[in-house]
Structures are given as structure tokens and as C-alpha cells.
Amino acid sequence: MQSNAQHWDAAYNDADTTQLGWYQKEHAVSMDLISSCDGKKLIDVGAGATTLVDTLLSHYYEVTVLDVSSEALRILSKRHGNNMKYIQGDLTKKLQLGKFDIWHDRAVLHFLLKDEERKSYVENLESCIGSGGFAVIETFSTDGAQMCCGLDLHTYDEDMLTDLLGDKWTLIDAIRHTHINPFGGERPYISTIFKRQ
Numbered sequence: 444m445q446s447n448a449q450h451w452d453a454a455y456n457d458a459d460t461t462q463l464g465w466y467q468k469e470h471a472v473s474m475d476l477i478s479s480c481d482g483k484k485l486i487d488v489g490a491g492a493t494t495l496v497d498t499l500l501s502h503y504y505e506v507t508v509l510d511v512s513s514e515a516l517r518i519l520s521k522r523h524g525n526n527m528k529y530i531q532g533d534l535t536k537k538l539q540l541g542k543f544d545i546w547h548d549r550a551v552l553h554f555l556l557k558d559e560e561r562k563s564y565v566e567n568l569e570s571c572i573g574s575g576g577f578a579v580i581e582t583f584s585t586d587g588a589q590m591c592c593g594l595d596l597h598t599y600d601e602d603m604l605t606d607l608l609g610d611k612w613t614l615i616d617a618i619r620h621t622h623i624n625p626f627g628g629e630r631p632y633i634s635t636i637f638k639r640q
């Protein structure tokens with residue numbers, strides 16, 4: 444059976460990344476949320492081959508990207524070389540990530556289907572975002588698609604994300620919006636900012 448890393452490597456291998464379902468050319472919602480947070484040191488988890496990092500770098504963010512797929516990281520490092528840091532890692536395992544002002548996740552949390560995987564995700568988040576820091580978390584919303592890239596999803600609304608993060612975190616903002624994928628499909632998202640107390 445294919446591992447999670449192999450599944451994602453296969454998705455990125457030789458792919459036209461502009462044709463991946465989650466590809467977006469503009470990052471208005473993500474950038475609006477991120478730029479309203481204090482700090483410039485950011486980790487983008489489940490970064491894939493995102494062009495969000497191009498925008499972040501042009502706005503002088505100090506960017507670290509993390510992904511389970513070494514193929515995705517290869518695509519990013521080809522584009523950005525030493526301008527960013529790269530971590531190959533699985534968010535469902537305990538990771539040593541360092542310290543950041545902002546955690547950004549667009550479309551990885553919703554792939555974690557088991558309680559213990561989500562618990563590890565939150566432990567990794569809390570290991571690198573201290574008091575006063577931010578988590579910008581964007582997932583498919585409960586009223587949208589329940590699968591992506593051939594995988595089942597655990598979708599969210601604001602209350603579910605608030606419950607998952609627990610009482611160390613305060614919900615600052617939540618935006619519902621729809622991503623149109625490259626094939627014209629509508630993918631409703633919930634995008635949130637949480638601040639750590």
C-alpha cells in the first residue's frame with residue numbers, strides 16, 4: 444500500500460502544478476489574513492508547490508516550508524533555492540520545527556482523519572508558535588467537497604476549528620469563500636486566524 448508521502452509525491456511528479464485542484468494564482472484571502480498578523484517569520488505547512496510563498500517573499504517574510512512530499516519541496520527549491528528553508532516532515536508525527544510568528548496551513552489539516560493525527564498537528568503547532576503568535580488555518584468547509592486528490596477529508600466550520608485548537612487559542616477572524624479549481628469546480632473554504640493567548 445502507498446504511504447501518504449508516496450501518494451503526494453505521485454501527485455506532484457511531472458505535474459503541471461497549475462492544473463492541480465488546489466492551485467490558485469492569486470492569494471488574496473491568505474495574504475489578507477497573514478498580513479493582519481504581527482510578525483514576519485512564517486512557516487507554511489503542507490506548502491505543496493504553492494505560489495503563495497512567492498508573494499510572501501516579495502513582502503519580506505522569512506519563510507520556512509514544510510511538506511510530507513519531497514517532490515513538492517523539490518519544485519519549490521527549484522524556484523526559490525536558498526531564499527527559504529525547507530523541512531520534509533509529516534505533521535502527524537512529532538517534529539522539531541523551531542520558533543515562528545505565524546503558522547499558515549491551506550488545505551492540509553483536513554486530510555487528517557484520526558484524532559491522534561489531529562492531536563499531533565496541534566502539538567506541532569504549539570511547539571513552534573508561542574504566546575501572542577498566530578495560526579492562519581484554511582480548510583474545506585463542511586458544506587463543500589468531502590474528497591480531494593483521491594483522499595477523504597475531515598471538513599470544518601469555525602466552531603470545529605475552535606474546539607480542535609482548544610482554550611489556549613482565540614479565534615480572531617473567520618472568512619467563508621469559494622475557491623474555483625482549474626476545472627471550474629467550486630470548493631467552499633473556511634479560512635481563519637487564531638491567536639495564542
Ligand SMILES: C[S@@+](CC[C@H](N)C(=O)[O-])C[C@H]1O[C@@H](n2cnc3c(N)ncnc32)[C@H](O)[C@@H]1O
Nearest residue numbers: 451465489490491493511512533534549550551
Ligand atoms: C491540497 S495540497 C495544498 C498545498 C498548498 N498548501 C496550497 O494551498 O497550494 C495539500 C498538501 O499537504 C501535504 N500533506 C499531506 N499530508 C501531509 C502531512 N501529514 N504532513 C505534511 N504535509 C502533508 C501534501 O503533500 C500537499 O502538498
